[in-house]
Amino acid sequence: GTARPAGSTCGNPFHISEFPVVDFEGSTEDKGDDYHITWVEPSTAYLSGNDMVFQFTLEETSYLSGSLATEQVWAGLVIVQQCPDPDNPAPVLHLAGTGSGNFVEFEDVVLQAGSYFAIVGSFPPPQFIDFTLNLSVVPVPPGPEFVINPAEETYDFGTAGAGVLPEKKDYTLTNTGGGILEVVSIEVSGDDDFTLNLDNFDFTD
Numbered sequence: 001g002t003a004r005p006a007g008s009t010c011g012n013p014f015h016i017s018e019f020p021v022v023d024f025e026g027s028t029e030d031k032g033d034d035y036h037i038t039w040v041e042p043s044t045a046y047l048s049g050n051d052m053v054f055q056f057t058l059e060e061t062s063y064l065s066g067s068l069a070t071e072q073v074w075a076g077l078v079i080v081q082q083c084p085d086p087d088n089p090a091p092v093l094h095l096a097g098t099g100s101g102n103f104v105e106f107e108d109v110v111l112q113a114g115s116y117f118a119i120v121g122s123f124p125p126p127q128f129i130d131f132t133l134n135l136s137v138v139p140v141p142p143g144p145e146f147v148i149n150p151a152e153e154t155y156d157f158g159t160a161g162a163g164v165l166p167e168k169k170d171y172t173l174t175n176t177g178g179g180i181l182e183v184v185s186i187e188v189s190g191d192d193d194f195t196l197n198l199d200n201f202d203f204t205d
Contacts, residue, residue, distance in 0.1 A: 009034050010083035010117055013055035020136035021066070028052045028120060029128040035119065039084035040092050046076025047084065050128040051121035058137060061112050066135040067105035068096060074123035075102070075131055079109070081116050090117075110140060 007014035008031045028050035035051055037043045068077045076097035080090040093111065098104045122129045 016056040049122035065107035
């Protein structure tokens, strides 16, 4: 029979070899309707119509941003790491849908290094859509360094943005003032500010 075009299935995806993807013009008309609502978790009606499957690989943890536009309505972009399957639904890592409009954009979706599928689909009618896709990736920066300044007796934990990679470092806390050493666990998230009083103690790494 006639070979199906690239992008029809996870086994024959349209490969994205480099970023950014700028104003890619595509259509699901000739790609078929191979994946369905409940084949991902959570389920999504954006897999009700025909769908086009893109595949890309990230060499490092990155922020994924992009947009999807169509002249129709109810178009969606589903990001998964495994192929949708009725017996083992693929976890949805991100879903961007136009709803009753014809445009949606998203930014800074954190994805670990690895291979992914980006599936463009729709909620009929119509059964298929024409669309414009934009995608870009930016590596997630490393976490802030814990800076020790004995001369000024300061301990700077830095500021971490959303998705910043966690870093771990071991330090030795030495009692230099004859007091009682208490073990303190500190967890910082979001925009929390805190003061750490470590009089009579020295840090070494």
